[in-house]
Amino acid sequence: MTHRRKGLAGKALVIFQVSLCMLLLVGAGLFVRTLVNLNAVDPGFTKTGLLLFGIDPPALRYPSPKNIEALRLLEERIGALPGVESSTVSKETLLGQSISNSDFIPEGQPRNSGSEQQALYNRVGQSFFQTMRIPILNGRSFDFRDTTTSPHVAIINRTLAQRDFAGRNPVGLTFRTEDPEDRYQIIGVCADAKYGWIRDEPPATFYLLYTQQKDLHRGMTFEVRTKGDPRSFIGAMRGTVDSVDKDLPMIDIRTQEEQIDSDLAPERSFAAVTSGFGILALVLASIGVYGVMASAVARRVNEIGVRMALGAQTNQVLWMVLREASWMAVIGIGAGLGAALLLTRFLGSMLFGLKPSDPLTLASAGLMLFTIAMLAGWIPARRAASIQPVQALRHE
DSSP states (O other): OOHHHHHHHHHHHHHHHHHHHHHHHHHHHHHHHHHHHHHTOOOSSOOTTEEEEEEOOOTTTSOTTHHHHHHHHHHHHHHTSTTEEEEEEESSOTTSSOOOEEEOEETTSOOOSOGGGEEEEEEEOTTHHHHHTOOEEEEOOOOTTOOSSSOOEEEEEHHHHHHHSTTSOOTTOEEEOSSTTOEEEEEEEEOOOOOSOTTSOOOOEEEEEGGGSSOOSSOEEEEEEESSOGGGGHHHHHHHHHHHOTTOOOEEEEEHHHHHHHHTHHHHHHHHHHHHHHHHHHHHHHHHHHHHHHHHHHHTHHHHHHHHHTTOOHHHHHHHHHHHHHHHHHHHHHHHHHHHHHHGGGGGGGOSSSOTTOHHHHHHHHHHHHHHHHHHHHHHHHHHHTOOHHHHHHOO
16 A cells, blocks of 8 residues: 555544544533533522431321321421421422322313313422422412311412413412312412423422321422531431431432432433543544644655745645644534534434534534644644754655
């Protein structure tokens, strides 16, 4: 194989490396930006300063309503601990990848089997909206007036109010659920908050008091808002639980931020893996550009010496070498961009807040790759520009 063929084969390999690197960088950029967008999403409540843990009273020792009484006692005692701002419980943890749904039939409407009469719901404590810092937009929150013997009440979110009570004030109206005997009076409308998953829009949701329920069937999650690091209160809370029943374990202790992080674990994994491959490909591409340009300079020492002897300026020789590196980079980036536009369209469902053809991601990946390629070609270019004509003409 001649030097020319070797040179062409080397350049073709570099172009392939650059195009593959471009494809991987675009993928990494899309997943990293998806993760950034998800982390920036407002969940509708204040996620900092919250400690979460589960309590599940055994059914044999705590038959209903004894289990509800035990949870209410724990809620009160934990809320009274020094440094605790407020404490509440909920059946479903917000952004816990779990939901409950039921019929939601405004009084006066007939029951039908359509999904338009379905809504998500959660059974929560009296201080739920205060603890989670979900604003009440109309009416009131749960308070001391709402007891186990008082009329059953509920709070609906703005999305549900707009869906079923458009143009009307829902406060004071009643609705039924899937249990024909259940009647709930709406006492307030709260702001929308994310429910099961951070990616989903806030669904139509209503909230019930857990102390007004017949049976919880299983345990509840405590949400405790603290004035300092939530994890520093674990010992005090464990002591409070032991004071009620030393055999009741605290289950799955975590902060609300850690809960959200677990929801984002797949996105974080994709971003880490694709970024790792992208960086590796970037290193290999830069080594390839450097190797090909260094080899080209070594083969053209005599030519460069003649050019210098005939009056070529240093910057002209420098640009001559960089121009060769630049066209390899441009061809590789163009090919990689085409492949990225073709393949990343299958990633649409995995992205959030951007499209597979996101211009910023594509431009950033191309600019980064072109810059690295130019830096890789700079060293051979500088070496070529520093060749002395006499030494070059003596080179064999």
